[in-house]
Amino acid sequence: MKKRRLSALALAGIAMLPTLSFLTGCASESEIVLRVYNWEEYIDEGGEDSWDGDADAPDMITRFETWYEEQYGTPIRVEYTTFGTNEDMYNQLKLGNEYDLLCPSEYMIMKLAAEDYLQPYTEDFFDPSVEENYYIRNVSPYIREMFESNRINKEDPDDTSTWSDYAAGYMWGVTGFIYNTEYVDAEDLPALGWEIMTDTAYNNRVTTKDNVRDSYFVALAILYKDEIAALDPSAEDYTQKLAEIMNRTDDETIEKVEEVMREIDENIYSYETDTGKADIVSGKIWLNFAWSGDAVYAMDLAEEEDGVDLNFFIPEECANLWFDGWVMPKGANTQAAQAFVNFLSMPENAIRNMYYIGYSGVIAGDEVFDYICETYAVDPEEYESEEEFLANTTVYDLSYFFTEDGEYDEAYTFYADLEQATSRQLYAHYPPEVVTHRCAVMDYYGEEANENINELWSRIKGETLETWAIVVICVGIALVVAIVLLVKYGGKIDFFRLPPKKGYRRVSQEDIKDYEK
Amino acid sequence: MRLRFSRKTLGIPYAVFLLFFVIIPMLVILFYAFTDNEMHLSFENFIRFFSDPTKLSTIVYSLVIALITTAVCLLIAYPVAYILARSKMKKKFVILLLFVTPMWINFVLRVNAIRELLSWIGLLGEANYFNTIFGMVYDFLPFMILPLYTTLLKIDESLYEASADLGGNAFTTFTRITLPLSMPGIASGITMVFLPSMTNYVVSDMLGNSMVTIIGKFIYEYFGTNWHMGSMVALILLIVVFLSTWLTGGFKEENTVRGANI
Known part of the structure; x- marks a missing residue:
């Protein structure tokens, strides 16, 4: 009876399935679904903090859905999910979750490409004559050049495809230090460079990132400081040579890096991913190794709270240039995904996103330049005299980012506050060419090197005990276990029982069992 | 159709739950x-784990941190539970509630608050191991108090009277009556504190400034890069926990019943 009822229930369930799928099928036939997987808080989410400052301001996703339907006549629904680390995203993809558009960092894009997860952008995406191709029409020539000149899959020598074949840029930035001007003398920093991290003057006052790649980069920069300094920045192969040094993963390098990392480990206040911003604003630490976007955020916050005075410093020898880009996994809906990238690349939307998340977008164009001017350009009339104006301002040149050939163009320069241009938000937001020229991109190290570096990281982060200490503690624990076992079960084993008093006889375990029966 | 379910049918959802959320994940x-x-x-992972001094050191450190946390929790919780259980106070549940209320507040918020507190005292960044253990004790104390309180409450008053009647002083009464009868509570308290304090790396990250690495953090990091090694570490931790539960008698039926009374 029971069985029949169950199978009846099961049958009813099966009978329901087609109806259910019919219901959902109904919805998906009439509208397109675009599955976007992005970083947390990495898009304009509307509301009061957005560009409009209006509580009802729609978020970027809603804007896109409206725009897409107007543009292409088909309703679209965006399934927007977020991740916290590149590795989380990779795991989700590996587990078989399907997406149309992902936004990983440069090295993860290279790893995905090496493992054949990605689908290239279609040719018509790169046609600047089409009105809707906002990405190719607006992307900064500087970023485009970089995307076109770097091979995506360095594992396979036959694969000559570049980043631009598989990825469209979204946000970019550099790494450096946020520092508290009260305790840190800006004049000390250039001579130290990345050695700030190991300098005992900042013992317990400097933090680093709790991730292996950023820490490895810093250690490399310290290790090869002299070699980097010997390079000639005006040489044609400067960028390649620098990139080669900053991507070394041979055994000898790893061995030496381990020593540097240990030195850093002993000198720093903490490894952090999030707490650093709060710690530097509250004055707990003096120096915080930070991504440029976070630096802008921290400096803004410090200004608002009127507490500490924070500046940003990018080591002169070399800094890490990173970017996050949109890639499509195999099987993605290329039309909708590319439309999404193009929509985000409309200057208006690029500005909205930049304003909301605080990082620098890859989109150039006059609207973006106007936005930068609006934020950072100074008004000569605010100064009392011309001398004062000249003494406190400087011409800030962003031609490298905005012009087609990267040559100087007066149209892309403006007067900026001297402090802004050398150590504050503007400097972090859009670093001058002299900084970006000295930047290196960290590649995907390849599977084997990756494994070695992760092991190195676990050796640095893990606890270290002398072998004898491990043995002693293990023996100690074993002893405790033995004693507990003895107390518990000792009474049941004749060997461990006390000898009987005179005139008594020991009851054996068999006797007890017989008695219990 | 009248719906009547036997025990077996009602058990099916639980069996399915156990299968999908306990047994299959363990097999994976x-x-x-x-x-x-x-x-x-x-x-290879097995050999690599036991031939790497860092991994062994880390698991030993985690064990020691967890042991200290458990011991401190027990030392603090036992008197509290004993006093509360034996007091004749009318509203003693209010006091018990006060010990438990922190559990109602979001965990991350609490850890952040402790972080600020430690920073204010000046300990943050100075004594990372102490801070970690402090945070864990604070966090897991309710899990120790509750089972102890329920077991101590259940001890029949007449047993104490009998002990006094037969000439037992306070010490003898404690060692011969209270302690042995509260063993189940101690055991379930230990199990509930010991395991999470080996893996709760949020505390060690926030309060130990990520300078303290416990085995849970290792597992987390490996699952970003190498699932196989991560699984191996998780498996070894599982064995350690299994052993400790077995040692404290956590598998005995009466104990689990009492522990479940919270």
């Missing part, structure tokens, strides 16, 4: 622990 961990990247059978 086992599978990943003993395979390599090509999914071939491999003992």
